[in-house]
Amino acid sequence: MNKTNFTALIIDDEPPARAVVRSFLQQHPQISVVGECGNGFEALKSIQENNPDILFLDVQMPKVSGLELLEVLDEVPVVVFSTAYDQYALKAFEMSAVDYLLKPYSQTRFNQAMEKVMAQLKKGQKTNAAELLKNHSAASNSLLQRVVVKTGNKMHVIPVNKIRYIEASEDYVMIYAENSRHLKAQTMRYFEEHLEPSQFVRIHRSYIVNVSFVERLEPYDKDTYVAIMTEGQRLKISRTGYKKLKETLNF
Template sequence: MSKSNFTALIIDDEQPARAVVRSFLSKHPHILIAGECSNGFEALKSIQDLKPDLIFLDIQMPKVSGLELLEVLDDVPVVVFSTAFDQYALKAFEMSAVDYLLKPYSQTRFDQAMEKAMDKLKKGEKTNAAELIKKHSSQSNTPLQRVVVKTGNKMHVIPVHKIRYIEASEDYVMIYAENSRHLKAQTMRYYEEHLDPMQFVRIHRSYIVNINFVERLEPYDKDTYVAIMTQGQRLKISRNGYKKLKETLNF
């Protein structure tokens, strides 16, 4: 038996789909299968523990999608996507993922993806997850329904209606939920563009608020205001932010 040079993790919520990858990989003895995962929570732990070189990642999974999993990884392996939904087969993926397997696919198509994957692995290249997610997000017009965050080694899913406000924090944002806060490597612009504008308003370059958690507005200085949140936080409102609030709240 040939010595395996690289390790792979198969991540898919459907057992038959994992079996297909396992079968097709048997023709590639230089890849050792380190494990299989049926959801994103299992996958996060396995990636942290096993540190695979390559992952075969389903995009549509319950609880946490493949893209949401990538958002919380500190070190992203080489990625080959698989999915049954071709609306995700966008040119955006060509730049960052090794390849994109549209189910059902053949051994020949799988082998083509493996050629690309091996090329990246031998060069020691990693997946640029931030760029991949950014490009995918720019293609999506659907408002965010949830945000996935990581605390320590654990992943949490926050429904957007539980987000009170978001604060800019250099190259990150701090997301304040009902009784917690989470640092995330994304931009204010991303959330401004992907949260429902009827519920979330950019009131200042540093703040986006959920209007359901705004208790009242108070004058701060000449022609300026602060938003008093339901838990007492006082957030500055810019002139443009005040205008947006008036339009959204219809006052």
């Protein structure tokens, strides 16, 4: 028997924007609102507690963006983005999110989005978060200022200047920061392309280092070196990585 009633979570840092969604949903009695959240931290907790079928998700939020929230979800509900900006981000969302709403939007436009939502829900389909994030990454040329990770049920924001190094870990990366390490479903190539190149260098296929935390270089064998980090870790450097490191450190 197909499910006919669904639940939704409204996530937006602006109360009036949340009120608009709740008001427009009155024309859709098959959707029950299980909560409203003003930031990504509240949203993660509510998603874990309520397991909503739909997220009405603001893209730009001050603590954690909508995309950063999606990065740490194990399972992603059907997503409708809302945003005040119609630039590169929307082009990336078109192929991955169910729909996006450009603020301010009308009841008619909202209803059009809901038709897509209901069609997807009735098929039992889920938003492909991995594809969504890949499309967004490809569309964005901006450098990372922070990385959002999840430990247990909690979300943490790591400023990139606190990252000491990143290690490849099969289909994931391990991010080593101050007194902590975090596994993240992302590629080394992504970080290589989105971290400040004068600060972060890929020294090996398995390592990207923050040069501020490289204490010294030591010979490993005849033609290779290791980077000695400030906390004592010894990271192998490839020939290509050594060349990049020399250029970055200007020695």
